[in-house]
Amino acid sequence: MKGILAPRYERNYKTISVEDQNKLADSTIAIVGCGGLGGTMAEEFARLGVGHLILVDGDTIDETNLNRQLFSTEYNIGAKKVEAARQRLQAVNSSVELTLIDDWFNQDNAADIFSGANLVCDALDSIQRRIYLEESCHRLKKPLVYAGIAGWFGMLGVSLPGDYSVLKVFKDGRENDRGMEKTWGNPAFTPWVMSSLAAAESVKIIVGREPALRNSWLQADLLYMEFETFKISK
């Protein structure tokens, strides 16, 4: 209803106006990967009142996920990640429509998965698939918010159709599909920080504000608590 906010959103009104809240309610965000980054992104979008979430992950929860992944608990080891997501998100905000894709993103299923999305979030853990995802988003004319993590460190940016920022930042993943995370792991604080930053950029795109990280990327260092933005050459 125009001009009225549900109580859960009332106290956000100075940050997210009634008009912006309605835009969020009318929007669809696809999150590719429901692990450390994707789980926290989904939780935040549900709490922000995004109307429809498309969650894409073919994996099941295992014990090694407990160090960081919001949907993983000691009670759901072995469950499909998207099923665990449903249970959590319905408890958080039952008005959010969920489309759960218990499968891996690839360039062939991209058009089906993303056709109704206003925005796609890259929460993958493979550099090559990040590049494929951006290519698909470019082809389907979808804005993309991407984040990557390793140890104390993270990267974050926005790629609008034609920007190819992911390709410029991650370059070729064919030789080294995994980054430094393979030796540094991903402790809880890094995905949660980077997911939150990604959610903030996503909200700006949905409500029509200028994202801060187009044609640039944020380099986050939680060891030294340094956050620095770098321009991407065009």
Next chain:
Amino acid sequence: MEVNVKLFATLRDGRFKEEKANINENTQVSDVISKYNIPKEEVKICLVNGRDADLNQTLKNGDTLSLFPPVGGG
């Protein structure tokens, strides 16, 4: 001549955040990477004075070289 070398994320481990390096004429980016024993596969992004650079780019006096590793986990 002297260049400013800035390392980011995991490349700082056991090295430094920023250091002035004395180098010879015709030193390339890859020479600096070798000088600090950084495995080539650990350098994903390389900027010289804020602009994307190749490993074979020759450095000039006063350049700032910034090196970033791949951070691709989720």
